[in-house]
Amino acid sequence: MPIALITGATSGFGRATAYRFAEAGWSLILTGRRSERLKALESELGTKVDILTLTLDVRDAEAVKAAIDGLDARWREITCLVNNAGLALALEPAQRVDLNDWHTMIDTNITGLVNVTHAALPLLIATGKGASIVNIGSVAGSYPYPGSHVYGATKAFVQQFSYNLRCDLKGSGVRVTDVAPGLAETEFMLVRSKGDQEASKALYDGANPLQAEDIAAQVFYVATLPEHININRLEIMPTSQSWSPFSIERE
Numbered sequence: 001m002p003i004a005l006i007t008g009a010t011s012g013f014g015r016a017t018a019y020r021f022a023e024a025g026w027s028l029i030l031t032g033r034r035s036e037r038l039k040a041l042e043s044e045l046g047t048k049v050d051i052l053t054l055t056l057d058v059r060d061a062e063a064v065k066a067a068i069d070g071l072d073a074r075w076r077e078i079t080c081l082v083n084n085a086g087l088a089l090a091l092e093p094a095q096r097v098d099l100n101d102w103h104t105m106i107d108t109n110i111t112g113l114v115n116v117t118h119a120a121l122p123l124l125i126a127t128g129k130g131a132s133i134v135n136i137g138s139v140a141g142s143y144p145y146p147g148s149h150v151y152g153a154t155k156a157f158v159q160q161f162s163y164n165l166r167c168d169l170k171g172s173g174v175r176v177t178d179v180a181p182g183l184a185e186t187e188f189m190l191v192r193s194k195g196d197q198e199a200s201k202a203l204y205d206g207a208n209p210l211q212a213e214d215i216a217a218q219v220f221y222v223a224t225l226p227e228h229i230n231i232n233r234l235e236i237m238p239t240s241q242s243w244s245p246f247s248i249e250r251e
């Protein structure tokens, strides 16, 4: 069975993606920082498919490299890397944000994604045709909105890094896709608001947002297309979400 390596599998898109791939019988390497959640996933899915869990902070380049380099032969033929671990922090305008929040987003969404990609690339290239990297970007990487500041900028990086990887991987058979969701109901807003359940509820209430399973289905679709097809970018919004007019400050 093919193997998928999914970062941030303990919640939201990553968790739903683990379920989607397991449904199709894939073997799974699941990572996240919360080991108790990884253990729970292992017992939920381990009866159906082979699971390897790695408790890992993607920001720690050495730990990421050691974990991936240390995979034994059974787990090295990775067919799909889903670079999903990430977060937004802060809802305030740029001028009021704690600098640590900006650093955490950059360290996770950019450095973390780059750490995992760098460590896994040799394995994906060895797998060759049919292999894929699915990077979870965001509509925030393409469209500005107040309070998006560094978060949106990290996701713009994800988009451009995905495109640039495609250039270098030409001829390797490894595909790269930037999957860019819009409003989706996960723990995302709970993390962004630093645990404010009310803020999280208020964002999703009545909006009919995307669900984690909607994105998992798209990730699975992208990764299981015939090997000659590469979707460069897939942008997905709930029907309820669209754009606002330009904002003009008048004298």
Ligand SMILES: NC(=O)C1=CN([C@@H]2O[C@H](COP(=O)(O)OP(=O)(O)OC[C@H]3O[C@@H](n4cnc5c(N)ncnc54)[C@H](OP(=O)(O)O)[C@@H]3O)[C@@H](O)[C@H]2O)C=CC1
Binding pocket: 007, 008, 009, 010, 011, 012, 013, 014, 031, 032, 033, 034, 037, 056, 057, 058, 059, 084, 085, 086, 087, 088, 108, 112, 136, 137, 138, 139, 180, 181, 182, 183, 184, 185, 186, 187, 188, 189, 191
């Ligand atoms: N929900 C949304 O509206 C959208 C989300 N996205 C993106 O989707 C991705 C998944 O988010 P979503 O499922 O919504 O949010 P969740 O908060 O539900 O899940 C985030 C996942 O990322 C993991 N994670 C965060 N930081 C780290 C870290 N330093 N090292 C390892 N794992 C980490 C978390 O695991 P743990 O805490 O156990 O480490 C968790 O499993 C993110 O990249 C996010 O930016 C994109 C567009 C829309």
Ligand SMILES: O=CCS(=O)(=O)O
Binding pocket: 137, 138, 139, 140, 181, 182, 183, 184
């Ligand atoms: O990445 C998350 C989607 S949004 O909240 O920025 O629209």
